[in-house]
Amino acid sequence: MSAVIDDDHSHGDDHAHGPAKGLMRWVLTTNHKDIGTMYLWFSFIMFLLGGSFAMVIRAELFQPGLQIVEPAFFNQMTTMHGLIMVFGAVMPAFVGLANWMIPLMIGAPDMALPRMNNFSFWLLPAAFLLLVSTLFSPGGGPNFGWTFYAPLSTTYAPASVTFFIFAIHLMGISSIMGAINVIATILNLRAPGMTLMKMPLFVWTWLITAFLLIAVMPVLAGVVTMMLMDIHFGTSFFSAAGGGDPVLFQHVFWFFGHPEVYIMILPAFGAVSSIIPAFSRKPLFGYTSMVYATGAIAFLSFIVWAHHMFVVGIPVVGELFFMYATMLIAVPTGVKVFNWVSTMWEGALTFETPMLFAIAFVILFTIGGFSGLMLAIAPADFQYHDTYFVVAHFHYVLVPGAIFGIFASAYYWLPKWTGHMYDETLGKLHFWLSFVGMNLAFFPMHFVGLAGMPRRIPDYNLQFADFNMVSSIGAFMFGATQIFFLFIVIKTIRGGVPAPAKPWDGAEGLEWSVPSPAPYHTFQTPPEVK
Amino acid sequence: MNGLPLKRLVRRLLLLTVVMFAFGFALVPIYDVMCRAFGINGKTGGQYEGSQVSDPTRTVRVQFMSTNASDMVWDFYSTADQIEVNPGAVNQMVFVAHNPTDKPMSAQAIPSITPAEAAAYFHKTECFCFTQQVLQPGERIEMPVRFIVDRDLPGSVRHLTLAYTLFDITARHPPVAQVATEGVQRAR
Numbered sequence: 001m002s003a004v005i006d007d008d009h010s011h012g013d014d015h016a017h018g019p020a021k022g023l024m025r026w027v028l029t030t031n032h033k034d035i036g037t038m039y040l041w042f043s044f045i046m047f048l049l050g051g052s053f054a055m056v057i058r059a060e061l062f063q064p065g066l067q068i069v070e071p072a073f074f075n076q077m078t079t080m081h082g083l084i085m086v087f088g089a090v091m092p093a094f095v096g097l098a099n100w101m102i103p104l105m106i107g108a109p110d111m112a113l114p115r116m117n118n119f120s121f122w123l124l125p126a127a128f129l130l131l132v133s134t135l136f137s138p139g140g141g142p143n144f145g146w147t148f149y150a151p152l153s154t155t156y157a158p159a160s161v162t163f164f165i166f167a168i169h170l171m172g173i174s175s176i177m178g179a180i181n182v183i184a185t186i187l188n189l190r191a192p193g194m195t196l197m198k199m200p201l202f203v204w205t206w207l208i209t210a211f212l213l214i215a216v217m218p219v220l221a222g223v224v225t226m227m228l229m230d231i232h233f234g235t236s237f238f239s240a241a242g243g244g245d246p247v248l249f250q251h252v253f254w255f256f257g258h259p260e261v262y263i264m265i266l267p268a269f270g271a272v273s274s275i276i277p278a279f280s281r282k283p284l285f286g287y288t289s290m291v292y293a294t295g296a297i298a299f300l301s302f303i304v305w306a307h308h309m310f311v312v313g314i315p316v317v318g319e320l321f322f323m324y325a326t327m328l329i330a331v332p333t334g335v336k337v338f339n340w341v342s343t344m345w346e347g348a349l350t351f352e353t354p355m356l357f358a359i360a361f362v363i364l365f366t367i368g369g370f371s372g373l374m375l376a377i378a379p380a381d382f383q384y385h386d387t388y389f390v391v392a393h394f395h396y397v398l399v400p401g402a403i404f405g406i407f408a409s410a411y412y413w414l415p416k417w418t419g420h421m422y423d424e425t426l427g428k429l430h431f432w433l434s435f436v437g438m439n440l441a442f443f444p445m446h447f448v449g450l451a452g453m454p455r456r457i458p459d460y461n462l463q464f465a466d467f468n469m470v471s472s473i474g475a476f477m478f479g480a481t482q483i484f485f486l487f488i489v490i491k492t493i494r495g496g497v498p499a500p501a502k503p504w505d506g507a508e509g510l511e512w513s514v515p516s517p518a519p520y521h522t523f524q525t526p527p528e529v530k
Numbered sequence: 531m532n533g534l535p536l537k538r539l540v541r542r543l544l545l546l547t548v549v550m551f552a553f554g555f556a557l558v559p560i561y562d563v564m565c566r567a568f569g570i571n572g573k574t575g576g577q578y579e580g581s582q583v584s585d586p587t588r589t590v591r592v593q594f595m596s597t598n599a600s601d602m603v604w605d606f607y608s609t610a611d612q613i614e615v616n617p618g619a620v621n622q623m624v625f626v627a628h629n630p631t632d633k634p635m636s637a638q639a640i641p642s643i644t645p646a647e648a649a650a651y652f653h654k655t656e657c658f659c660f661t662q663q664v665l666q667p668g669e670r671i672e673m674p675v676r677f678i679v680d681r682d683l684p685g686s687v688r689h690l691t692l693a694y695t696l697f698d699i700t701a702r703h704p705p706v707a708q709v710a711t712e713g714v715q716r717a718r
């Protein structure tokens with residue numbers, strides 16, 4: 001603890017009154033707010049890039065037949081869209097929120113490891129430059145899906161796969177360092193009196209997420225390392241000819257992959273658990289059960305991975321085990337939904353933009369949970385697997401789940417970050433356009449999926465034409481709306497009604513005790529927590 | 531204020547990272563053991579050393595399949611499509627492989643049993659899949675597999691399939707190197 005404070009002082013003196021000037025401020029910064037800001041902007045750029053790839057996909061699928069892009073390029077688009085959204089948009093957005101808010105929420109002066117914080121951010125632009133540059137290489141970029149199943153990603157991969165592997169390694173190192181930093185901050189830098197069970201849920205969910213990251217990112221690094229060895233060093237981890245097994249790839253990948261989907265949702269759970277009480281003007285219902293439910297979800301997420309592999313030929317007992325274990329996750333998830341609804345129950349609700357996104361989060365995420373339950377029924381999954389129904393499921397949990405959670409957080413804390421209120425009318429417009437666009441885009445996918453339309457294919461049967469056109473229109477609407485969000489954020493940064501320290505009358509937490517915009521250095525002396 | 535000093539905490543978290551990286555690799559042998567134990571994927575074991583007494587009261591139909599992996603050009607087939615066997619008895623089936631190209635090539639056959647839960651009850655006492663095959667241009671060989679269906683095979687299984695997939699591994703194991711040691715190979 002004392003080491004940290006010394007560290008902070010030793011290089012904090014020269015700019016104790018504010019940030020350094022110019023570009024080097026951003027390159028060399030160790031300030032949690034600067035780094036949080038950079039993470040958030042990086043994530044938004046990746047969101048637009050991954051989103052533009054999705055627009056290519058939806059343009060091709062606007063009508064049946066092959067019109068706009070070559071199938072080979074279509075495959076690169078689906079792959080890159082998934083990789084960029086997961087590793088470039090959603091994960092860095094949450095790390096950005098963690099950087100900004102965790103120190104403010106627990107009364108810490110900064111993150112525990114400020115220099116490592118800088119390094120873990122700057123690895124990301126390098127990783128994604130590497131990844132995106134493969135699109136311009138001979139043979140094209142990764143085309144094997146974001147799940148990169150062997151042997152598609154080994155024996156049959158384009159030459160650029162080696163760069164893909166290296167990019168994943170860099171992202172993994174960045175995430176692990178970020179997670180270590182979060183854990184160290186939460187465990188070591190809490191203000192006196194801030195006991196674990198007084199921490200806001202965002203801090204709790206991030207603590208658990210960080211442990212999930214440390215547990216599974218190394219396994220992801222391991223699986224890409226095995227690919228690298230198969231491709232270049234003649235091993236046969238995933239090659240049947242040499243005694244390996246491609247199904248092994250799927251087991252190792254999903255051992256990472258399922259906890260990964262919770263890494264993308266738990267911090268959103270936490271943020272929403274602050275926002276709903278604020279606009280219901282009631283304390284969160286069932287705080288303790290929320291903490292335990294999060295822990296239970298994290299634990300269960302390690303024993304359900306094979307629900308992604310029901311059709312590879314696992315024994316019946318295995319199918320049953322993974323089916324019931326998966327369904328069990330619905331219990332703690334249901335506890336959370338119940339608590340959010342109970343928090344709103346008989347509250348004095350107002351519907352500012354963060355609350356709109358939070359309420360949509362609860363409703364639409366629940367729809368995604370239900371389609372997840374349908375997919376968890378092993379015999380039914382034989383029909384649904386690899387169809388658009390799965391695409392509908394995970395977009396319902398990720399777009400109104402993770403992404404709406406991030407939007408809600410952004411509007412909720414923008415006054416603290418910028419010192420200005422965002423324009424409420426524009427915010428609401430952003431919400432409604434996103435809400436309608438997103439449902440138009442993804443709801444019809446349930447229907448075409450149940451009717452058997454396969455995913456990741458650039459062409460489809462005529463019978464699916466109408467629903468696909470609706471999906472594409474919704475997707476274009478959702479996509480364009482996010483440019484509008486960019487406009488709203490820039491407008492808020494540049495001006496607007498000055499925000500008071502606590503712009504939301506029902507909000508709770510230490511972050512509202514510092515002025516808006518939050519000064520460059522906060523909580524140099526720890527606050528007193530009663 | 532609380533808990534471990536920062537350095538010690540970070541060291542522990544780094545250790546956890548390393549352990550989980552190693553765990554990823556440990557999943558490889560764990561998977562193999564699980565597959566053997568539960569017959570996942572129809573994986574069969576290595577050479578069977580035991581012997582059993584034939585059970586004449588029961589017959590099981592064994593079907594044979596031979597498939598070429600992509601890019602493999604050999605002719606590869608079994609000399610019969612199926613046979614009826616008694617559990618416990620030693621049976622033999624001969625497979626034929628022919629290299630129609632004008633280059634020496636090496637190949638590896640990978641077996642699998644369907645239904646997968648029968649895999650643990652299917653014992654090979656001799657199999658061409660235990661070694662690699664090297665065929666000269668135009669060469670044709672007969673390759674036996676000898677096997678025992680275990681007497682403990684669950685009663686619900688009356689019919690099982692032994693499928694081989696033949697992989698071209700010429701690039702990985704160049705046949706030229708093996709031609710020099712061919713005498714040894716054949717003698718084995």
Ligand code: HEM
Nearest residue numbers: 261265307308330369372373375376384385386390394397
């Ligand atoms: C009640 C909770 C949930 C259940 C029961 C559930 C169940 C499932 C099942 C069974 C599949 C495999 C479908 C198939 O491939 O045939 C699946 C796929 C998927 N789920 Fe969920 N899920 C749940 C929540 C979530 C959450 C919270 C997220 C992310 C935030 C998520 C993200 C995904 C993704 C990304 C895939 C597809 C992966 C791919 O193949 O590309 N799920 N889910």
Ligand SMILES: [Cu+2]
Nearest residue numbers: 258261307308
């Ligand atoms: Cu899953």
